[in-house]
Amino acid sequence: MLGKMYDNQVCSIARTLEVVGERWSLLIVRDALQGKRRFDEFQQSLGVARNILSDRLNKLVADGILDRVEYQQHPARYEYVLTERGRDLRPVLITMLNWGDHHAPDPDGPPRVVEHATCGNPTTYEPVCQNCGIIHRDEVRVLPRS
Template identity: 60%
Template structure:
C-alpha cells in the first residue's frame, strides 16, 4: 500500500508530488494561472471546501509555488499569485490538459485550448532536445541515474 508521503523514494517526480500531487492542488494552480487569484474566486470556481482550499493554499505558499499578497488592509484580504516556480507549472497543467483531451476526451471536445499570446497559434506541450532542437516523441526518451 502506498504511504501518505514519498520520503523513501529517490525520485524527483516523487518529491514534486509531495508539493503538487494532491487531487486539488494542480486545479488550484490552474485557476491561479488563469487569473483567479482570490480565495472566494477559487472557492466558487472549484467547489472545494473552505478548509481544504485554505490548507492547499498554505502548502503552495510554504513550498514557494504561490505568494500571498495583501490587496486590502481592513479587513485584511489576500491574493495568491504564482511565483516563478508556480508559473513553471503551466507546462505541467497544459501537458496534463492535452493528455486528458487525447486519452479521456469529452464528447463535446476540448473545453479549453492553450494559445500563444504572441501569434495566436495553438500551443502543444512537448519535450525538446536542447542539442538538436528536435521534439522527443513517446518512445524516444531515456533516463540515466546521476548518482553512483
C-alpha cells in the same frame, strides 16, 4: 492528506508529488494560471469546502508555489499570486490537459485550447534536445544519474 510514501525513493517525481500531488492543489494552480487570485474566486470555481481550500492555499504558500499578498488593510484581505516556481508548473498542466483531451476526452470536444499568445496558433509542449531541437517524445530516455 496522505502521509509521505516516498521516503526511501530518490525520485524527482516523488518529490514533486509531495508539493502538488493532491488534486485540489493542481486545480488551484490551474485557476491561478487562468488569473484567479482571491479565495472566493478559487472557492467558487472549484466548489471545494472552505477549510480544505484554506489548507491547500496555505500549503502552496509554504511550498513557495503561491505568495499571499495583502490587497486591503481594513479589514485585512489577501490574494494569492503565483511565484516563478508556481508559473513553472504551466507546461506540466498543459501536458496533462493534452493527455486528458487525447485519453479521456470530453464528448463535446476539448473545453480549452492552447495557443501561442503572440500569433494565436495552436501549440503544444514538446521535448527539446539542446543539440537537435524538437524531438519526438518516444526519442527520450530517462537514465539514472551516473
